[in-house]
Every structure is written in C-alpha cells, then in structure tokens.
Amino acid sequence: MIGRDLLGTEDLDRADIERILETAEHMREIGRRTIKKVPTLRGRTIVNLFFESSTRTKSSFEIAGKRLSADVINFAAASSSLKKAESILDTARNLEAMDLDAVVVRHAVAGVPKQIADVLSAPVINAGDGAHEHPTQALLDLLTVRREKGRIDGLTIAIIGDILHSRVARSNIYAFRKMGAEVRVAGPPQMLPAAIETLGVKAFTSLREAIDGVDVVMALRIQNERLSGTYLPSVREYSATYGIDREKLKFAKDDAIVMHPGPVNRGVELSHDLTDHRPGVILDQVRNGVAIRMAVLYLLSGRRQEGDPRLDLESGEEK
C-alpha cells in the first residue's frame, strides 16, 4: 500500500493509484455539499512549504486540507527565513520541532522534497520539484481522463510541449503507463529528452503524427519565464507548429479530449477557440485536483511511524 510520503508517481504501483482515485471519487461529493467540510483531520496541522511561487497548486492543497478540517499554514518563500539563506535541512528540522502532521513541498530543485522527507517524521507530499515530478497533477489528470472516458487502460495519450523541463510530463508518463495507457510525447527536438523512450513512450517531432488517433491530447504550459531565448527562439513559431487548434485536433479521435495543467497561455499552447470551445475538461482538472489532494492527505495522514506514542492508545471503532 501507499508509503509514508508521496514523492512521485514513479514510486506508486497500480493498486496505490486505484486506491487514490477511488478515494478521490468519494471526496468529490464533499465539494458539492452546502457545508464543504468533514471532521476527519481535525486538530492536524498541514504546512504548505512553497519555495517556488504557485497560486493554483497551493490554493488547491489549502482547500483540500481545510475541507478535511486540518489547520493549513502557508510558508511562502518571500515571507520566511527561506530568503535568509536558511538551509533546507534547517528548515526541515524546524518544521519537525513544530510537530506538524504533513508537509507539502514545492521547490525549483529536483529532490528537495525527498531531502526534507528524510528528516521529517511527518509525511511529505511533493507539489512539484524542478523538472522531476508533480505527482498530484498526474493523479488529477488520471481522474479527469477516467471520468471522461470511463477507463484508462487501452487509451492513447499524447503529451505535447516542453517534455524536457516538465515534471508534469514525467509524472504523467509514469502514471498513465502504470494504468495501462499508451503514452506519446511530442515537441520541438530541443525539448525532447534524449533517452525519453526508455520511459516506455513514443517520441515525435511531428504533432500530426503524435496526435493521430489519440483519445487524449495534453498540452503542457510553455514556461516563457524560464525559457525565453535559449530553448524557444520564437513563441509564434512554437504556437504555429505545436499549438493545438481545431484544425490540428482533427487528426485525433472524434471524441478526443483536450487537457492542460494550467494556467493556459491563450493562443500559444491552445488556440482561443479551443480554450473557449470546451473549457469543461480543463476546469474539471481543477475540481479534480482538490479531490485528489483530499484523498492523498486522507490516505497519508493515517500513517504513523512505528513506536509513535500516538499509536499506543487503545484502539477503537466497531459497530
């Protein structure tokens, strides 16, 4: 079963993923209630430790924690000692001394969540580390696809964009492959990692070939702020070649869905007409994100390490 932390989809097996998706399906119902809160994590403290700016993912984790009645504290890089050159390990030790129950970490450098997890006894959830992994994004994408298509096994997914720098792509490749889908990736040659096919995917530089007959087209965000000049000489050229519009979408299956992890650069990864045409799926990704994060917080927060005094209480509930 699911381990103590969630650092990447690479570490999950199919049964883990099924369990998270099943739990998230039930969590969705809570979001439809008038009182969107259950007492499950009452008295627990969850810290959002974001060394890299994020609005959506941070809010999504915060809403998820609050719907489970946990107290959620946000540590943003700009407003903490993180700016004062405190080392990551010192930060982690300080968090440990505060008796936290779960820590959500985002960092621009791959591996930082793992480093923190090694020090903390509380579970650590990776909310994106460098170009490594962003597991809750992949899980919410799985949930979205399964709700749209009724299954994942046997589907073909095309991931389009900057595969090289994308933790979303990496987490999705592991996750969709484990669930029995065929995964294709496509993008400009300089954005395709050299050995990407060792992950069990087919790589294309032609968008048309990549999306031929696929069930799902997943466009990745072009991170202008990080790439300008070096990897991407011209955004307009990218958008003409790899931007998804209705014309190019004709090569995919008639009922193909278009996904995007957000925020969409309108007119770059997705054409305006496509963004407005069926915004439902992309907004469902956001809705499913809260449910997935509730599921992960619920499933991980039950874990206590051996010898934890809190486990020694007489146990309890039966009918």
Next chain:
Amino acid sequence: MTSQQVDPHLNSQPPSGGRVVMDDVAIRRALMRIAHEVLERCEDLERLYLVAIPNGGVPLARQLARNFKQIADVDVVVGILDTTLYRDDLKIKAERPRLRETEMPSAVDGRIVILVDDVLKTGRTIRAAMDALMDFGRPSAVQVVGLVDRGHRELPIKLDYVGKNVPTQPDEEVRMSGLGGNLDGALEVVVMPGEPESSGGMR
C-alpha cells in the same frame, strides 16, 4: 431462527463455525414488521427520509422503501450516507479505511430521517452518522432502524426499530452478507466465532 424455508445453499455458505441467525425470509419479515411500526408511529409520511449506512444498510433501506410503497402507497426517498470520515478512531488507527458512497438526493431539513444499518454494536457508527447528517441540514427527527442488535453498546444510543436482538460475545463477528456474493439478492446474518481482526469483509 427456524429454517424451514431456507435457500438451498444457505447452509453451505457460512464459513466454518458460523451460525445463521437470520435468513432471507426472516430478514424480509422483520423489514415488513418494521415498515408497519414506522408507519404506525409516523404522523406525516411525506416527511419520511430513509438514510442508509453503507454497505449493509443500503439493501435494507431499499426494501423498507418498497414496503412503504406496498403498504401505504408512499414514495419514500432513500439516501446513502458514508460515515467513514466522521469516525472517532481515525486519529488512532494507522490503516485508512476505504470510503464508501454518499448520495443524498434531497435536503434533510424538516424531514423525519430514519437511519438504517445492518448490525448494531457499540453505537459509534450511529454517532458518526448523526454528525454527518447534521452537515446536510436539520432534520426534525432522527430515528434508527437496526436489523440486528448484538449488544455491547459503548455510547448512549438506542434503536427505535429492531429486527432481532442477538446476544453475542464481544469478540464474535456478526455479519450480514449476500448469498450471491453481493447485497442485491438474498441476504443472511451470520455470527462467527472470534478471530483475529482483518477478516472484515464488508465491515
């Protein structure tokens, strides 16, 4: 319980050492009697709202709804309310219980809610169900139907309608199960000797 009208594979079904305390016929009769009792006590049938606690409560609540229709020609709403996220042992158990369906088709405000569960023991599930119910609104009254009351209450909770009182040892396991491998067909309640936890099944 007598067993003149038992289903052919009833006796082969329970695992070794289990004894059947209610067979499908007994369960149906109990639910018919309970339906009559509810109707007798209820002043406004339009306000009735059956809320099943999964998994066992669901087929029982559906059968009660059919009985209400048959006896009094009233259509009673059936809701499903999972109590897992409201349990009081989540803080102390390492293993996370699986969630089940919650489906509350209409508002509970002003309704006479009848919680339906299969086997009642400590009363903690009913406590959790009442908390959950309050998140959905303010019922005018809450009553409880239990198919089997096996005793060993740990909270001040009583049943308003009981199918059968079954005295048990604390470590025995009492389980309602479906003969066809699911709860859609014939049902039975079996008492099994105490064994290490984890056997669980539907529990």
